[in-house]
Amino acid sequence: MTQTIAFIGLGNMGGGMAANLLKKGFAVRAFDLSEDALSRAESHGAIRTASVAQAVDGAGAIVTMLPAGQHVETVYGGDVFDAAHPGALLLDCSTIDVATARRVNEAAATKGFAMVDAPVSGGIAAANGGTLTFMVGGTDDAFARARPILEAMGKAVIHAGGRGNGQAAKICNNMLLGATMIATCESFAMARKLGLDPQTFYDICSVSSGQSWSMTSYCPLPGVGPQTPADNGYQGGFAAALMLKDLKLASEAAASVGASVPMGNAAEALYQVLVNKGEAARDFSVMIEMLEGR
Ligand code: NAD
Numbered sequence: 001m002t003q004t005i006a007f008i009g010l011g012n013m014g015g016g017m018a019a020n021l022l023k024k025g026f027a028v029r030a031f032d033l034s035e036d037a038l039s040r041a042e043s044h045g046a047i048r049t050a051s052v053a054q055a056v057d058g059a060g061a062i063v064t065m066l067p068a069g070q071h072v073e074t075v076y077g078g079d080v081f082d083a084a085h086p087g088a089l090l091l092d093c094s095t096i097d098v099a100t101a102r103r104v105n106e107a108a109a110t111k112g113f114a115m116v117d118a119p120v121s122g123g124i125a126a127a128n129g130g131t132l133t134f135m136v137g138g139t140d141d142a143f144a145r146a147r148p149i150l151e152a153m154g155k156a157v158i159h160a161g162g163r164g165n166g167q168a169a170k171i172c173n174n175m176l177l178g179a180t181m182i183a184t185c186e187s188f189a190m191a192r193k194l195g196l197d198p199q200t201f202y203d204i205c206s207v208s209s210g211q212s213w214s215m216t217s218y219c220p221l222p223g224v225g226p227q228t229p230a231d232n233g234y235q236g237g238f239a240a241a242l243m244l245k246d247l248k249l250a251s252e253a254a255a256s257v258g259a260s261v262p263m264g265n266a267a268e269a270l271y272q273v274l275v276n277k278g279e280a281a282r283d284f285s286v287m288i289e290m291l292e293g294r
Pocket of ligand 1: 008009010011012013014031032033034037065066067068071074075093094095096120121122123124237238239242245
């Protein structure tokens with residue numbers, strides 16, 4: 001029997017994810033506050049609904065892909081908990097703070113719902129292509145039920161541990177990414193000033209101990225390494241504003257457990273400057289232009 005999934009939040013990421021569920025044979029009941037997002041979902045074969053309550057009606061699972069913690073708390077606390085079918089599985093794929101993820105997941109448990117936090121690595125292209133990585137927090141049982149749904153939208157689904165651990169993995173990963181991207185940008189900038197050809201530096205560094213994903217797979221300089229947003233004027237990719245959002249979530253989480261994250265704090269401060277310069281929408285690797293004074 002076709003499994004029906006309610007999908008709430010069909011924006012840049014959720015739109016492609018819902019389309020992949022449809023391609024894999026799930027029925028999707030879509031709800032979003034945006035008319036554009038709903039029309040796009042409908043064009044992929046989703047059933048348009050007029051509210052969260054209507055979307056979750058009769059759905060065996062509910063997937064949310066929302067901007068931030070307050071939206072997740074509103075959608076679940078407002079309607080999902082009241083209107084969802086008893087026994088429905090809840091999957092929140094948004095990137096939100098660990099504390100809210102744990103609070104919403106515990107509230108779900110007290111209402112009798114199994115829930116996972118399942119944030120993603122990979123941007124809009126991976127959402128459209130069904131190649132996201134999901135890091136999942138929740139009980140073993142909830143993870144086992146979530147896995148086939150997440151596998152329909154991604155290439156890797158990894159159980160990170162109990163409630164909120166998916167979000168914990170996501171922000172630790174992105175804090176590392178923010179710091180390695182800045183380190184990569186400043187190394188290229190300095191290499192150039194010291195008279196090194198960027199391609200030569202790339203060739204050396206990519207097979208040496210300074211190698212990282214930011215260097216080898218997502219090189220911040222145009223014309224060097226594989227095709228990246230740098231080759232497209234830093235359009236597309238992962239917006240600097242979203243990197244700043246994740247670094248703020250990382251700082252908050254670090255403070256809540258007394259973790260010392262000086263590199264994460266420095267990365268947050270630098271991305272704040274970049275965003276204040278009007279670079280919120282361009283890819284986060286545009287950091288190199290700021291460091292080179294361009
Ligand atoms: P987006 O703004 O494009 O989409 C969010 C959608 O949620 C919008 O269509 C909005 O109308 C809808 N929405 C907001 N409140 C709602 C409500 N109460 N009820 C129904 N719909 C509501 O954002 P996005 O880029 O798709 O990102 C979604 C999440 O994925 C964020 O948490 C983001 O941090 C995370 N993420 C994004 C990327 C990326 O590259 N864009 C990568 C990894 C993770």
